[in-house]
Amino acid sequence: MKRFAAIVLVLLLIPASAAPAQRHMIAAANPLAAEAGLKMLRQGGSAVDAAIAAQAVLTLVEPESSGIGGGAFMLLFDPATNKVTSFDGRETAPASAKPTMFLDANGNPRPHRDAIPGGLSVGVPGNLAMLELAHKKYGKLKWATLFEPAIKLAEQGFPVTQKLAKLLANNPDIAAMPDLKRTFARPDGTPVRAGDILKNPDLAATFRKIAKGGARAFYTGDIAKAIVAKVQHAPVNPGGMTLADLARYRAVERAPVCATYRVYKLCSMGPPSSGGIAVLQILKLVERFPSSALQPDTLTGVHLFAQASRLAFADRNRYVGDPAFVKVPVAGLLNTAYLKDRSALIGTDRDMGEALPGTPPMMKAEFGRGDTEEQQGTSHLSVVDDAGRAVSMTTTVEFLLGSEMMAGGFVLNNQLTDFSFVPVQDGKPVANAPAPGKRPLSAMAPTLVFDKSGKFLIAAGSPGGPAIIDYVAQSLIAMLDSGFDPKKAVALGHVIEPNGPLLLEKSPVLTGLAPRLAAMGYEVRTLASESSGLHVIQRVPGGYIGAADPRREGVAVGD
Template sequence: MKVQGILWRSLVGLGFLSAAPLVAPAFSQPAAPAPEAPTGRTAKSAGSATQDMVAAANPLAAQAGREILAAGGSAVDAAVAVQLVLNLVEPQSSGIGGGAFLVFWDGTTMTTLDGREKAPAAATPERFLGPDGKPMKFYDAVVGGRSVGVPGTVRLLETAHRNWGKLPWKDVIEPAARLAENGFAISPRLNGLLTQEKYLQNDPVARAYFYEADGTPKAVGTILRNPAFARTLRTIAEKGADAFYTGEIAQDIVATVTGHATNPGDMTLDDLANYKVEERAALCGPYRSYKICGMGPPSSGQVAVQQIMATLETQDMAALKLGPEAAHWMAEAGRLAFADRALYIADPAFVSVPVKGLTDPGYLKSRAALVDPNRSMGKAQPGDPPFQKTFRWGASEGIEFGTSHISIVDRNGNAVSMTTTIEDGFGARIMTRSGFLLNNELTDFSFTPVEDGKPVANRVEGGKRPRSSMAPTIVLDGNDKLYAVVGSPGGSLIINYVAKALVGLLDWKLDPQVVADLPNFGSRNGPTELEAGTEAEAWKPALEAKGHEVRLIPQTSGIHAIVVTPSGLVGGADSRREGVAIGN
């Protein structure tokens, strides 16, 4: 069956893509009223559906997924379509030049696929040290070929489709290929990010695509066409992922990386041809009557989320409700989790990561006991989990502002939670002639290979996957039935965003749209961070009275959540971004 062009005939006016409720939400407690939206947000209502649902960061991408689901496609089929459309309409965040983690639930088994980018074989631990032996400035490292990792997204999508797809591979690619040919209107968000961007214009291919001849970003509403990307997609549709990892597309990637005028990389055709997706055991842990599942290392996201939730489980979070007391517990739990994250987690192919110990109930109970309800601990120290073999000192990586999240549930109850990235906004700021941007994922490694005489766990090494904070999550209820699908972009802040969303869904029983729009708060084992411009600002005095160093910072989360209720599916899409939750 071919997916017809309903989507592409309805591009004019995003009102056609609204998330009008089809069924009434059924939560055990009434949903709280949506908080007043801060400047820059667009107030949204929860989306509801009786059969299936997709929540994604752009209405056109979500609608593409919805069309695939309506045509009888699986959650994975829809995820392929959504990701490829996001490559066009949200190019700053994800695409086939990057990588992703996918969590899949088939009603019985939880499976995770690791499509994280890898360092070229020639990469060395000193990759991001300057001539003086000191770490390079972040954007000196980012811009150009040096920061580009071997992309994993295309191979991940093909692997998932072979395992769990229902529609033909060509059919799930065609909506994005058609949109690339026919064009789409530049959104206010994309235009705004192009206006703020400092480096992208220096790449001639990207400049010709995104900017006018005078250097100004193409205006909101301008129809942007990408025939090169359409050709790339149709080649992949015909020949499979091998056409991306070998042949003309691969040659174009290598030439773009190694041919950068000022900051070339060392990726080879062999690096691309040898890339493999890793299927890994899902990391699942209890929270009250629920089971929370997600991606293990090289992502630190799910380990840290489960550590945070284990600390919060010692408290009656439902009674605390939203406010400074809840923020205190979230921040203290975050300090403990981020301390362990920094020391222990990296690519398990290179470092023995004690995941079993880090999520051991006894260990987590001892860590939770360190929290004083009346006083902040300041900076937490890493713990000493059981079941260690070896470990090496760790350090925090760069942050992933160029990231997106997709949540999907199909009519058979299968679910996909996929977080996808090119790392920083617009990645390495280089664009292939094949029509897509390349990631800067290697700056997620530690720039410093040795600290205090110990090798850094997350240092650069050839063939290694950089540590991530991405935390695509699926929640099962006490009967091992699907309850929720959730995730967010946001770099290392992802961990706190997802933990907050889980508390909102599981403890506070809030409508997922309300959960997505709650103010953000937490700690990454530094200051307690409250989202500027939200009601969280008012919590600052109460937290400071408990000894917190408080900072008010922008926190542009992108929570996309779907909850299974007795009446159907209810979804939310973060109002800080332009996405929607829609279904059939």
């Protein structure tokens, strides 16, 4: 009966009407997380308050994707000042990190999957420090209030999702890791199943400490000691993180990267994320073509998008890294004349093949090509509050269930495997090579769009590793050029071109286009399904409409 009641509760949270929300809205990857955020909005909380409450619940109910043991990027628009800002909560490498940390005894890069589990891959978590920094500037409710829904759910239990249950069932090696087995196993030792009621008293205790002591309670004291002990004494791949590494972590408020596209202005996350630059590049590269040529699910639309994506990924892999360690030519990469020259490389009837990086103006350094293999343990949420403040936040533990270790009831990330395993390529340093205190490259691209009068229009973002760039860019082009509403845009079959084979998500239209694309020179691969999680809110006459990616279990709710 408890299991049935819990499932009914979740279903009741899904909005029954497509009518616009007039005051506020949140779109998140789990109904319980969305409801926690909505509760804060109903209490007069800000978009940041709602995001924090939702993230706390996601730590509990979607541990495979995000949590306080990982990192995040947040874009925020404040209409009171007409300012867009961004908050960087990306993890950092501990002082023990070395450029060669992911090479084997022969100097060759280790298999990526072998380096994920254990302590070596764990970066100093940045999520909570970022959320506290944003709350100090834009929060309205008391910090402790924001953790109440997650504490209650952790103590009373929540229904295990299909997504988490499927992950554990399909990956017995992951499910067998000691921390995960202890937390996510039934009494008979088998992984929990969808609908089982799962409690997490350890996480409830952690949240109580954080609610009382703020982020300091996480980065010092018992929680920090538990993290360090887990990393240093991991069952595989022990790492060298120390209490000093945690104590010195700082989140950073940064200027976003912004550009115009037709009559719109778009802002997204800058370095150490490559996502914002690449999304903006893709849109600028196709801007010279009429909107009619960019229609989704058409041969021309797919081709032009894929060619722009090739060019953006070539630049992304060469030039972007942590701006504290490398001089990233952001202005050059978004320079109008540079992108006009790059766009001229796009032909209308043939695939250009593997694109080479360009030479943007103001480039101050020469880098070798990177080799990142980001994974898909990520989530996204979008929020708009009563005052019109908008948040787009992408949050991650990197791989599915991160490093496959837990401390204090939460999953520890494996974000350091987002560094390039090869620190030097063709005799040149790689921009994304590991280093002490460095933040690894990301593809996360939380994005805000403004109309021609400067008013907020869209908050969007997605999980998905490097494919985030194409997921977000494709959905924005669909909305801005073809007038798709959020629900139709997030349900599109995905086209991914990371400057290699062209990846098409299986759908009647895209599968039908595959032979014609192959005839244009593409190496086409069809994927059964992509792991996107687009969560979009759009301002419309009368309020806001939103959508959650049908490939996941999220909802958009509002009043």
